[in-house]
Structure formats: C-alpha cells, structure tokens
Amino acid sequence: MPDILKRLFSPPSFEDDSKTFQAYLLFVILWGLIFVPVPYVLYVIFNSPEELNRALLQTVIGELVNLFLFYLLHRGYVRAASLIQVGALWLFFTVTAITGSGVMGEGYLLGYPLVIVIAGILTSGRTTFGITMLSLVTGGLMVYAENNGILVPSHRANLTTTWVISLAIFPMGMILQYLSRKVVQNALKRASASEERYRLISGVTTDYTFATEVDPQGGVKLVWVAGAFENLTGYTFEEYIESGGWTKHLHPDDVEKDAQDMAELRQNRNVRSEIRTYTKSGEMRWGRISAHPIWDKETNSLKGIVGAVQDITHTKAAEEKLKQTMLQQSAILNGIPDTAWLKDKDSRYIEVNEQFARVVGLKAEEIIGRSDFEIWQKDFAEHYRTSDLEIMRTGQRIYMEETQIDGKGREYWVETIKTPIHNLEGEVVGTVGITREISDRKKAESEREALINELEAKNAELEQFTYTVSHDLKSPLVTITGFLAYLEQDARKGDFARLQQDVSRIQQAVDKMQSLLRDLLELSRIGRLMNPPTEFTFTELVSDALELVRGQIETENVSIVLEGMDDIQVTGDRTRLIEVIQNLVDNATKFMGPQTRRVIAIGSLKNEAEERVFYVRDNGIGIPPEFHERIFGLFNKLNSSTEGTGIGLTLVKRIIEVHGGHIWLESRPGKGSTFYFTLL
Structure with a gap:
C-alpha cells in the first residue's frame, strides 16, 4: 500500500529526460483535474439539488478517466496518456455544452480554451491545431443547431454558476501557466546545457567547420565558422577576415596544392587534402581539409563551400618521428650482412633488409605486409608460423638450425635466432629474426663427421689388421721355428726322408707368409x-x-x-x-x-x-x-x-x-x- 501511494503522489522517471519531463507535465495536470470538480459539486449540492445526479455522473466519469491515465503514465505510455487526456477533456466539455447551456455555457466558453492550452502543453503543434479547429467547428454546429431549434439548451447559465465554475477553471489555468513557464525554462536549460557542452567540446577539440560563399566573379568569402576555430588559428572570426583569410595564412609550399583543391571544387568534386597554415602566433600547423561544394544548378557553377578542418599537427609529427625511426631501423637492418626481418603479432613482415629481399627474390617493399605463406613454400611457412607462435606464447628467444629454399629453388642450411618484441606493457607484439647461411659450415661438419667415422673405421681396421697380421705371421714363424729344430735332429740322425718332410713344411710356411705379405702390400697400394x-x-x-x-x-x-x-x-x-x-x-x-x-x-x-x-x-x-x-x-x-x-x-x-x-x-x-x- 505505501508503495502504491508513493507512486501515486510521485511523478514517474524514465531514462529519456524528455519523456520524464513530459510525464511530469501530465502528472501535474492530472492532479489539478482531480480537484477541478470539487467547487462545482459543492455548489450543486447547496443551490441546485435537481442537477446533482448529472454533476456526480460527470465527476465520477472524469475521475475514473484520470485514474486510468495515472496507470498509463506510470506504465510508461506517456504520449498515449497525453492524447487520451486531451481527447477525454474535449469530449467531456463537448457533452457538457450540448447537455447544458450550449455555446453560451461554461463548457464551451471556459472548457474549450482549457483543453486547447492543455493540448499545447502535452501534444504536438499539429494535434493542438486539430483540437482548436475541431472546437471551432463544434461550436459552429451548436450555434446552427440552436438557431434552428435542433438543440435546445436545458438551462441558461447564471452569473453565480459561472463564477463557481471559474473557481475550478481559473486555478487550473494558473497551473497550466506554471507548466508553460516550466516548459520554457526546461527548453532554456537544455539549450544552455547544450551551449555549455558545445563550449567545452570546442575548448578541447582540434576541429572546426566552416562555410563560404562564392561570388559570380569567383571570389570566396568566409561566412561562418564553428568549433575550435580560435584554438586552432589563434584568431577570432573577425580578426581572421581582417588579416586576409585562408589564402593569406597558407604555407608557401602548399599554395599550389590549395589552388588545385579549389579547381577540384569548381568541378563539383569533393576534396580531402592536407595543408599547412600559420596561426596568429606564427606557428605552422597541419590541417586535414574535408570540403564539399555547394552547386548552383541554374548557373551550373560553384556558389559555396562547406567543410571541416582537423588539426593533425601532432599526427604529422608522430608520423615524421615514426618515419625517422623506420629509416634508422632500416639502416640498422641493412647494415647486417645476414638475413634480418621484423614481424608483427600476426607474423606479417613490417621490415626486411636487402639481404632478405635478395634471398626471397622480391623487392623489400613487395614483402612488407605479406605473411610467410605468401612468400615461402607451405611446409616452410607452417614451420615458421609455429615458431612465431611459440615465441608469442613463451616470450622467449629461440635458436634453430634448419634448411631453407631461396627464390631460385636452392636449398641450403641456415641458423636462425628469433627474439620477441615487447611493448611498454611487456606484451609480445612481434618478433625480430636474423638468419645466417651455414651451408659451408654444415658441409665442413659433415665432412668432419665422415672423416671421423672413416678414421674410426680405419682405426678399427688397423687394430684388426695388427692383430691378424701378428697372428697370421706368427703362425708360419712358429712352424718354421719348430721344423728347424726337427731339421737339425733329423740331419744328425741322417734321416733324409724326415729331413725332406721338414724342409717341405718349412717351405709351405714361407709361401704362406709370402702370400700374406703380398696381399697386404696390394691392399696398402690401393688408393x-x-x-x-x-x-x-x-x-x-x-x-x-x-x-x-x-x-x-x-x-x-x-x-x-x-x-x-x-x-x-x-x-x-x-x-x-x-x-x-x-x-x-x-x-x-x-x-x-x-x-x-x-x-x-x-x-x-x-x-x-x-x-x-x-x-x-x-x-x-x-x-x-x-x-x-x-x-x-x-x-x-x-x-x-x-x-x-x-x-x-x-x-x-x-x-x-x-x-x-x-x-x-x-x-x-x-x-x-x-x-x-x-x-x-
């Protein structure tokens, strides 16, 4: 219950300020209309009891309509409630006039003006005009009906009745006058706030708009400016005109460019240009000009220009600084004899040196902005992208040795070092890499490895050779030594048969040793x-x-x-x-x-x-x-x-x-x- 009463006695609020204000106006009018019937009902009770039923019926219907409008208002249907309010009031006073004193009664003479004023406050001008015309037409019809006996007034209003009704109508008029003043004050407040916002924006923005007129002789006259004109030029509008205007403040090197822009405008073409001008203090500033021609179709000629000027001095300074940085960076990269590059976080090249361009077989400017997939073979590109993503993820430098294929299809060995690039917040925003060809080194390493393997094989072979030679040479020597002893014994005994066998065995051992030495000699000669x-x-x-x-x-x-x-x-x-x-x-x-x-x-x-x-x-x-x-x-x-x-x-x-x-x-x-x- 307390919440219902609070809502009933408090105007609703919405996110839209305009809607909230409209709801406030209707809220005040509704409360005024609730109390309007009170003096009239009291008068009827004490002076015209025979009209009490009619007065009470009118009052009940009016209050029910007001309560319904309160409901719509708090539900957010502000415009609908306003239209219903105006329509219901007009209908109420129309019925009152027809069933009462006609055009001479209070319903017409006091009620209709009240409705028209409320319509002017709550609705649009078109709706107010419609209500006004409808009231005049209705009044005319009632006059016609009375003159021809079609409509017979039930009674004629007396002075006391008129005064009693004015007790209700005049306070309502006061309320409406108050609301009208609130409307004006709100409009002035919004205009003042808008002007203040405009002033604040103008104080911090670096842009201004302008309009010019072109006379039949081709002369250009500045008509008005808006925005940060004074901040940008240092002049007031009047001072700027007196000092010679736009052309007198151009940088000498941009006079011809401005003339070309003007020629474009005279051809009914839009212009977007960057021009240098001087301020009142003599400071040179860059401006980005966006100009649109106003074309006279009758004379088929330029009759004016509207446009905007944006201060881009700081942008130009930053661009120049960036350009110098890029030149220094390029000089450093080109001073590196190896292949070097810079990439952004999307693995697109933002700078490469001349050696990189030679390897790829393209010009450096043709590589900028491309990804590895637009330069290298797919398998190489995928490998490079994977390593870039690894750097982005870990923020750590990587070193690798890998093969690469240049623009001519030659495959060669390289060693690559990739390092992350960090911004001021420590985030990885790109990579820098250097690649050096190591084909000769790899070849030397391969040859060294082959030599080592060959040497190890030779050493193993030599060990086997030494062992075998010592064993195989030792065997016939043992045979010879043994049979020499037998030879001596058999000679002393005079056993010539055994002696002959001993000599034969010694000869076989010598032949075997000779064959072994011959093969070893042949082996050593090969190569x-x-x-x-x-x-x-x-x-x-x-x-x-x-x-x-x-x-x-x-x-x-x-x-x-x-x-x-x-x-x-x-x-x-x-x-x-x-x-x-x-x-x-x-x-x-x-x-x-x-x-x-x-x-x-x-x-x-x-x-x-x-x-x-x-x-x-x-x-x-x-x-x-x-x-x-x-x-x-x-x-x-x-x-x-x-x-x-x-x-x-x-x-x-x-x-x-x-x-x-x-x-x-x-x-x-x-x-x-x-x-x-x-x-x-």
Missing part, C-alpha cells in the same frame, strides 16, 4: 698407387679377368654366363677392376657346393634410379645374412680351411670405393650368392 684411368667396355674387362682364372674354372667344371653386357663403357683403372672380377669369380668357384651344374653369371642391369649396376652371381652354397657385411672385413674368412688370406673381398671393396662406387651382397644359404657393385 695410393693407381694406374691412369682409361675407357674400355665391361665385356673386355670380364674377358681379361676370366682369362686369369680359366684354369680354376675348368678344374671346378663351372659354366660362365654373360648377361646384359651391351658393350657398356667403363672408365677407371683397368688392372684394378680386373682384380675385382677375378676375385669375385675366384671366390664363387671356391664355394660352389656339391651340385652337378655349377654356374657363374656375370652381367649388368639398371636399378629404379636408372643407375648402372654390375653383378657376379653363383648358384653355390650361399652365405647367411649375419655375415653379409662381415665378409668384406680384413682377414674375415668364413671357412678357415679354405685357401687364401681373407683379404680378397677387402681388396674388392677398397677398389670399388676408390672408383666412387659401392658393393653389397644378396644371398641365402643354399640359394647362391650375388655380389652387386656400382662405379662412378
């Missing part, structure tokens, strides 16, 4: 002592090698099959390459096995890379996979009972490698063996 390279066919090479092992081939009853020879040209040390075929064939005949048909195939083919591959294939006993690499090692004999020193395949491998090729074995036990090799 150091080579015959000059010559050209010959692979067929000739195979023929010479087979001639050297013909006796062994015939003894072992081995068939030789030549495949895919086709007079293939070979370049190299013919003698050494003959040794390769000779050793491979010799090796094949030793491990043929018990099969009746023994075959060795020699030929060539091309692999998937179109590389020429030579081979020697047999159908012998085969070699288990675990020995495929081992057999090329020094002194590695899979069967110690066979003849030879175990150096043959080592010699073959060394000769092939000296000729820029490589050799490998494919074999399975019981399925024979195939030695493949290539030559440069």
Whole structure:
C-alpha cells in the first residue's frame, strides 16, 4: 500500500529526460483535474439539488478517466496518456455544452480554451491545431443547431454558476501557466546545457567547420565558422577576415596544392587534402581539409563551400618521428650482412633488409605486409608460423638450425635466432629474426663427421689388421721355428726322408707368409698407387679377368654366363677392376657346393634410379645374412680351411670405393650368392 501511494503522489522517471519531463507535465495536470470538480459539486449540492445526479455522473466519469491515465503514465505510455487526456477533456466539455447551456455555457466558453492550452502543453503543434479547429467547428454546429431549434439548451447559465465554475477553471489555468513557464525554462536549460557542452567540446577539440560563399566573379568569402576555430588559428572570426583569410595564412609550399583543391571544387568534386597554415602566433600547423561544394544548378557553377578542418599537427609529427625511426631501423637492418626481418603479432613482415629481399627474390617493399605463406613454400611457412607462435606464447628467444629454399629453388642450411618484441606493457607484439647461411659450415661438419667415422673405421681396421697380421705371421714363424729344430735332429740322425718332410713344411710356411705379405702390400697400394684411368667396355674387362682364372674354372667344371653386357663403357683403372672380377669369380668357384651344374653369371642391369649396376652371381652354397657385411672385413674368412688370406673381398671393396662406387651382397644359404657393385 505505501508503495502504491508513493507512486501515486510521485511523478514517474524514465531514462529519456524528455519523456520524464513530459510525464511530469501530465502528472501535474492530472492532479489539478482531480480537484477541478470539487467547487462545482459543492455548489450543486447547496443551490441546485435537481442537477446533482448529472454533476456526480460527470465527476465520477472524469475521475475514473484520470485514474486510468495515472496507470498509463506510470506504465510508461506517456504520449498515449497525453492524447487520451486531451481527447477525454474535449469530449467531456463537448457533452457538457450540448447537455447544458450550449455555446453560451461554461463548457464551451471556459472548457474549450482549457483543453486547447492543455493540448499545447502535452501534444504536438499539429494535434493542438486539430483540437482548436475541431472546437471551432463544434461550436459552429451548436450555434446552427440552436438557431434552428435542433438543440435546445436545458438551462441558461447564471452569473453565480459561472463564477463557481471559474473557481475550478481559473486555478487550473494558473497551473497550466506554471507548466508553460516550466516548459520554457526546461527548453532554456537544455539549450544552455547544450551551449555549455558545445563550449567545452570546442575548448578541447582540434576541429572546426566552416562555410563560404562564392561570388559570380569567383571570389570566396568566409561566412561562418564553428568549433575550435580560435584554438586552432589563434584568431577570432573577425580578426581572421581582417588579416586576409585562408589564402593569406597558407604555407608557401602548399599554395599550389590549395589552388588545385579549389579547381577540384569548381568541378563539383569533393576534396580531402592536407595543408599547412600559420596561426596568429606564427606557428605552422597541419590541417586535414574535408570540403564539399555547394552547386548552383541554374548557373551550373560553384556558389559555396562547406567543410571541416582537423588539426593533425601532432599526427604529422608522430608520423615524421615514426618515419625517422623506420629509416634508422632500416639502416640498422641493412647494415647486417645476414638475413634480418621484423614481424608483427600476426607474423606479417613490417621490415626486411636487402639481404632478405635478395634471398626471397622480391623487392623489400613487395614483402612488407605479406605473411610467410605468401612468400615461402607451405611446409616452410607452417614451420615458421609455429615458431612465431611459440615465441608469442613463451616470450622467449629461440635458436634453430634448419634448411631453407631461396627464390631460385636452392636449398641450403641456415641458423636462425628469433627474439620477441615487447611493448611498454611487456606484451609480445612481434618478433625480430636474423638468419645466417651455414651451408659451408654444415658441409665442413659433415665432412668432419665422415672423416671421423672413416678414421674410426680405419682405426678399427688397423687394430684388426695388427692383430691378424701378428697372428697370421706368427703362425708360419712358429712352424718354421719348430721344423728347424726337427731339421737339425733329423740331419744328425741322417734321416733324409724326415729331413725332406721338414724342409717341405718349412717351405709351405714361407709361401704362406709370402702370400700374406703380398696381399697386404696390394691392399696398402690401393688408393695410393693407381694406374691412369682409361675407357674400355665391361665385356673386355670380364674377358681379361676370366682369362686369369680359366684354369680354376675348368678344374671346378663351372659354366660362365654373360648377361646384359651391351658393350657398356667403363672408365677407371683397368688392372684394378680386373682384380675385382677375378676375385669375385675366384671366390664363387671356391664355394660352389656339391651340385652337378655349377654356374657363374656375370652381367649388368639398371636399378629404379636408372643407375648402372654390375653383378657376379653363383648358384653355390650361399652365405647367411649375419655375415653379409662381415665378409668384406680384413682377414674375415668364413671357412678357415679354405685357401687364401681373407683379404680378397677387402681388396674388392677398397677398389670399388676408390672408383666412387659401392658393393653389397644378396644371398641365402643354399640359394647362391650375388655380389652387386656400382662405379662412378
């Protein structure tokens, strides 16, 4: 209940100030209208009891309408409530006039003026005009009806009745006069506030607007200015006109540009330009001019200009400072012999040096604003973007070595250092990077690694060589030493048969030692002592090698099959390459096995890379996979009972490698063996 009473006696408030004020006006009028009937009802009770029912009915209807309007008002329907209020009052006084004294009664003479004033306060001018005209027309109709006996007034108002009704109407008129003054005061207050806001804005803004007139002779006259004109120029409007106006304050270097802008306006074209002018104190300031021509269609000529001037002096100073910074930055970047760049947080290039542009194959200005995806191949671009995002996330510098492809398609090694760029708040806003080509270093590292691996292999081979040589040389020496003792004993005894056996055993040991030393000498010569390279066919090479092992081939009853020879040209040390075929064939005949048909195939083919591959294939006993690499090692004999020193395949491998090729074995036990090799 208290809330209802509070709302009833308090005008509503809304976010819209204009709506709130309109609601206040209606609120006051409604309360005034609630008390208007009181003097009239009291008068009727004491002086005209016969009209009491009519007076009470009018009062009840009026108060119900007022209460309904209070409801609409607090619900926010201010405009609707205002229109209903005006309409209801007009209808009330119309009915009162028709059922009462007509145009001579208080309803018409006092009521209609009251309605018109309320309409003027609460509604628009169009609505007020409509109510006024409607009242005049209604009055005319009532006069016509009375004159023709259509409408007969129920009574004529007397002076006392008129005075009593004025007791209600006049206070209401006072209320309306008060509200009219409030309307005017509110308008003045809003205008004053608007003017104050305009003054404050003008005091802090750096823009002003202007308008000019152009006379038939083409002269331009400044008509008015608004905004921060005085702040920007230092002149009052009058002082500016007296000092010569716009053209007298132009920077000498911008006079021609201003003339070009004026020519554009005379062609009925908008102008947007940046001009330097001087202020009253002599200070030079930059202004951004936006001018729009006012065109006279009758004369097809310029008759005026409206536009705005924005002070951009600080912006220009900042641009110049930024330009100097960028020039210094560019000079620093171009002074770096390596590839260098700056990127924003979106990984778009904002600055690159000349070396970067050369690598990419574009001009530096063509790279600015592009992303890695617009410059590099997709896989490289994705890698670069990933590293940028990592820097953005962690704020840490990164170092990496990677391959890169330049604008010509050349792939090379680089080392890259990327560092985050922080703003004053410590946020990462970009990256700076430097890349240096390290292809030569990588090549040197690779060569060093290869040399280290080769040296380690040589050392291992040397250790094996030392061990084997000492062992294999020691064995015949022990034999010789032992049989020399037997030789002495048998000589003393005169046992010539045993003596002959001792000498034979010593000779075998010497031959074995001599064979070992000869093979070791051959191995040491490969790579150091080579015959000059010559050209010959692979067929000739195979023929010479087979001639050297013909006796062994015939003894072992081995068939030789030549495949895919086709007079293939070979370049190299013919003698050494003959040794390769000779050793491979010799090796094949030793491990043929018990099969009746023994075959060795020699030929060539091309692999998937179109590389020429030579081979020697047999159908012998085969070699288990675990020995495929081992057999090329020094002194590695899979069967110690066979003849030879175990150096043959080592010699073959060394000769092939000296000729820029490589050799490998494919074999399975019981399925024979195939030695493949290539030559440069």
